[in-house]
Amino acid sequence: MAEADPMIETHAPETKPGNPKRRRALLGIGGAVLLAGVGYGGWYALVGSHHVSTDNAYVGADTAQVTPMVAGQVAQVLVSDAQTVKRGDVLVRIDDSDARIALADAEAALAKAKRQFGQTSATGSSLASTLAAKDQAIAGAQAQLSSAQAALQKAAIDLDRRRKLAPSGAVSADELTSAINSYAAAKGSADNARAALQQAISAKDAAKGDLAANQALIDGTTVVTNPDVLAAQAKVDQARLDLSRTVIRAPVDGVVTNRNVQVGQRLAQGAAIMKVVPIRQLYVDANFKEGQLAHVAPGQKVEITSDLYGAGVVYHGTVVGFSGGTGSAFALIPAQNATGNWIKIVQRLPVRIRLDPRELDAHPLRVGLSMDADIHI
Structure with missing residues (x-):
């Protein structure tokens, strides 16, 4: 048996003591992540799973098209764009001599x-x-x-x-x-x-x-x-009746827009001369992803905010129903998924939301404004 060389010293590996500050930091981060995960899980279970929301929502209205029922020359135009009118207010007078x-x-x-x-x-x-x-x-x-x-x-x-x-x-x-x-x-x-x-x-x-x-x-x-x-x-x-129709009146309460009639103009029967937007009867079309609509049903309550007033003004609406199809289904040139290379795209379905007229009186909206909608499911 060979003897050990006395010139060679044998050393045991040294163990560096751990950095207690770094360890505490990592433990803190891990605990925070865990706490955040638990908090998010609790929030989703209690709150998040009961809501679906989208910022792809816009104000709409069933506008009233104003058209003359008889032909004739315009004698008076009594309103201008952006003017508020009541139902029955005189908008235009046509020369009634004939x-x-x-x-x-x-x-x-x-x-x-x-x-x-x-x-x-x-x-x-x-x-x-x-x-x-x-x-x-x-x-x-x-x-x-x-x-x-x-x-x-x-x-x-x-x-x-x-x-x-x-x-x-x-x-x-x-x-x-x-x-x-x-x-x-x-x-x-x-x-x-x-x-x-x-x-x-x-x-x-x-x-x-x-x-x-x-x-x-x-x-x-x-x-x-x-x-x-x-x-x-x-x-x-x-x-x-034809004589009475020479006086064109507002069909609904609302705001005049797209006025394109002038004094002296010769109007044809049925020609569009302006629109009246019923601002107390506005609604919101919210475009939700198809995966969000499994539990959405008519009658559910909705909280809506607008980019115009910000989060400080909350509108309370009600789900009326769903559109008959997605936006792409009614496009002028619908998608042809059966031909060529196909990539699945998540579709959005418009959901009609009725607004409270009293809240619209307090904070008026206009057609086309952007809204954020949150449905309580």
Whole structure:
């Protein structure tokens, strides 16, 4: 066994004492991280998991488009951009000269229709009297026919008697000729009386037809319910409505915007001349990521702040519902994910939030402003 070289010294490894300050610092950092993690976990379990929020939210409104219902030249423009108006306030006046003339013409036609109805009613009475007179004419014609038939019968008897006496010479030829002439005259009178009776009957039938036609125009109606009068009244109502539409009024309470009408301008029916934004009926469309909406439902409460007023002003709203599709689904050129290289992009779905009108009165907003929305789920 070899002996150890006395020149070589054997040393045990030295252990450096640890730095207590560094150790305490690391322990402190670790404890802080652990405490922060526990705190965040507790906050998320108690608060964070009950909220979803987004800063991709904007103010919107169902604006009222103001358009003229009748064409014409602008006589007055009584409002300007950014002016607050109430429902029914006059915005624009159109020259109403043509409308007034049209109304006067329609009223004249209505008066004429009423007069014609009165005339038709009076004509009915006149035709009834004429019909009664025709009955009397028929009675007179019948009497004349009876008289003519009696005269004819007498003339026939006289002629027959004389013809029987002529062979014996008791009646002269002149007397027989006179009897023949008398019979012919009586027969002609009877024929004329018979024709006169037929003529009187035909005249009565014509008068009866005229009366029936006249009665058909007025039976079951009055001057108010007569069809011709009703048609004329409808034209008057239309003309009066067109006249009222020459005054364009605000359809809702709100603020005037996009005014593009000037005095003297010729307006076409239906042309857009301005908008009225109902600032007390604003809403917020908040675009949430699809992964945030699992527990969002209509009726949930929302706290909203605006970039305009900052965090010091909090609006309280209510979830109304969800849009029918994401923004990309209704884009002018929708995404074609079935072609080419596809990269999944998280979609956002608009959520409609109703605002409190009283809070809007206290702190008015405008369409398009940016908002932060926090839904309590």
